[in-house]
Amino acid sequence: MAVAPLRIGNASGFYGDRFDAVREMLTDGPLDILTGDYLAELTMLILGRDRLKDPGAGYARTFLRQMEECLGLAHERGVRIVTNAGGLNAAGLADALRKLADRLGVPVRVAHVEGDDLSPHHPDALAAHAYLGGFGITAALREGADLVVTGRVTDAALVSGPAAAHFGWAPDAYDRLAGAVVAGHLLECGAQVTGGNYAFFRDGDVRRPGFPLAEIHEDGTAVVTKHDGTGGFVDTGTVTAQLLYETAGARYAGPDVTARLDTVRLTREGPDRVRIGGVRGEAPPPTLKVGLNRLGGFRNEVTFVLTGLDIDHKADLVREQMADALATSRPADVRWDLVRTDRPDAPTEETASALLRLVVRDPDQRTAGRALSGAAVELALSGYPGFHVTAPPGRGVPYGVFEAAYVPQDAVGHTAVLHDGRRVPVAPPRDTVALEDVPQPPLPPPLPPGPVTCAPLGRVAGARSGDKGGDANVGVWVRTDDAWRWLAHELTAGRFRQLIPESRDLPVTRHVLPNLRALNFVVHGLLGEGVAAQARFDPQAKALGEWLRSRHLDIPEILL
Known part of the structure; x- marks a missing residue:
């Protein structure tokens, strides 16, 4: 007997995305699962700095506020929620959600997934987290969870995990898992697949794009669409754009499966409906990616505004006047950029001006601050004609460094922690295949010569x-x-x-x-x-x- 398609929607593409999207996705049409992606490489650094100040922090607080508004609504509509908003502290967010549910009187079972945190093995990193797959989510949903919180999983796992739970897919159902991974990749950035950030944005009304959903079928095929009546649009172009986003070669590797992007076929099925079919999957690689976030030092910048004539000479003068200060403080990295936004005979002062940007970096905050602040301000009455800056330089702010590392699949303790405290271990994949590039396919014949x-x-x-x-x-x-x-x-x-x-x-x-x-x-x-x-x-x-x-x-x- 065929299993009904699974309707999975997404209400967040990053930490800071449209707050009202959760309510919109719950009220604008039917769903089975609602996901939220809150994590990016930069977000992990931000959450790591939050946790330095407060050990109880480290998760996306926005999600907790969204649930205060919408948890009851999701429960009434029978929509289960899966999110990586747990960030560096999935257990902490799960506890906060249980307390919220009790206060609101909403009987939901909250589970979380752990095992991604490898920080004890990388004491010099602010955060070190492996990208887990979707089977921890699968285990939690199969055991009755209404809301699943994860830390660092792959973005696509938020979709492939629920799909595997719904259809009962085994870990070696590679083609089906690959289809769900592709669907997850298409949903993960929210409105980017419904016309947001789209090259041909004039093809539709993208003033307020609706968030996307995918109808996933038992065979791993899917239809990407959106709720009727919402803004934006879905066509093969918007889907192609998102499919290519932040990918590389034909093999799109994940912890559960390697999806072959060169097998994906897109078919327009109707207005705002694109079918994804033909996706082939292969065994995953033997290693997991680990994101290492470190504090790299301190950064400071100042932007000088150069107006009117002799722009290049004015820029040379600033560089010469700043040279002694930079030579004395010797910051580790110095970068100058002249951006020629000016135009001749300009009708406004702004369009007559160019921007000269100086950025310094150094492990020492005093060096990053001192190299710019005093020397730049001292030029106010002794610099080029028309001297001013867009903002005064500060004391230097910390910046982060991201590095990818890899560990064996069995080096993590991937575990689903259920609402009643039971712990369900998730086994690493039985079969793996080292990742290799796909040979370049034959090119089509070139166009004949012409004008x-x-x-x-x-x-x-x-x-x-x-x-x-x-x-x-x-x-x-x-x-x-x-x-x-x-x-x-x-x-x-x-x-x-x-x-x-x-x-x-x-x-x-x-x-x-x-x-x-x-x-x-x-x-x-x-x-x-x-x-x-x-x-x-x-x-x-x-x-x-x-x-x-x-x-x-x-x-x-x-x-x-």
Whole structure:
């Protein structure tokens, strides 16, 4: 007898996402499971600093406030909730939720998942957490939990765990698990799959996108959609964009299964409905990723505003005047960036101005502060004409460093802790396969020669970019077969380096995904030591894809 599809919605893509999304997802249409993703690499650092101040902290307090408002509503509607809002302290959040439920008189069974915390093995890290899979969530739901709190699990586990519980999938049901992992990856960033941050945002009304849901079937296929009447839109483009986000090659590895992204097939099933099928899965790798978050030191910055004429000479003068102070204090890292936002004969003072940004980093807060603060302020009456800064420099603030490590799958004590205190251990996978790159598939035949026009790449291609530690990824896709024949041959790794000068001295890996008419580029080391270190203007590479789309190259006129 066929098992009914499982409707899983998501109400959070990060810590700080739309507060009202939980209520909206519960009231705008039917659901079986509601998930919330609150964790990112940067969030773990933030929660780690919170816990230094208060050992009882370390979880997403926003979620507790959302549950105060909506826990009763979820119970009335029979919706179970799964979230990684536990952060560094899943047990603490679970206890807080039990107390909240008692106070509200809502009879819910709260469980949590633990085993991800490896901090005792990394005493020099502020937080060290393994990315667990979904079977701890599965165990908690199978034992009757209404609300499951986790710490660091993979984002997709919030969906694959409930799907395995609902359908009774075994750990070696790789194709089905892979389908759920892909669905989970599509939901994890909330409104990014319903038109948010979308290259072709003018295709629909994205002023307030609704949050997404997936109808998952017993065979692992799924339909991504949203509640009727909510904003935004879902089509094969929005799904492709999110599928490429923060991924790399054809193999998308997780603790439970490696999903083959090169097998994914997207089919528009109707308005705001895209079916995901064909997903193949393989045994997971033998190791788990561990996110290590450390305090890297202290950071300080000042931005000088240069207005009108002689911008380059004014910038040279500031650098020369600051040189003695920097030479005396000798901060470990000094970076100057001149951003030419000015234009000739500008109609406003702001559009006549450029920005010269100085950033210093050092292990010593006094050095990071002293190097800028006093010297920069002293230039107020003895600097370039029109001297002013966007804000006075401060004392230096701490910044973090993210590093990925790996441990054997059996090195963690993955455990579901049930509402009655029982502990259910989760066994590591029986079979594993070392991760290897998939050979590049054959490219389509190139377009025949014809007239071309120099135009922005974005006239024919979409893109979405993001970060993974110190690496940036840029997914680029097109919407027609002819455009794919051109893109696959034109946008090589070498061409990418030409269009994105920051990448010219860095390793750039190109991955080809013909089913999606897509290329995925990984720029290794572009983001330095990760987002918390703020090594560049756009520290998470969120707009790197849009920069690429704005670059001009010769495009066949038949595509324009």
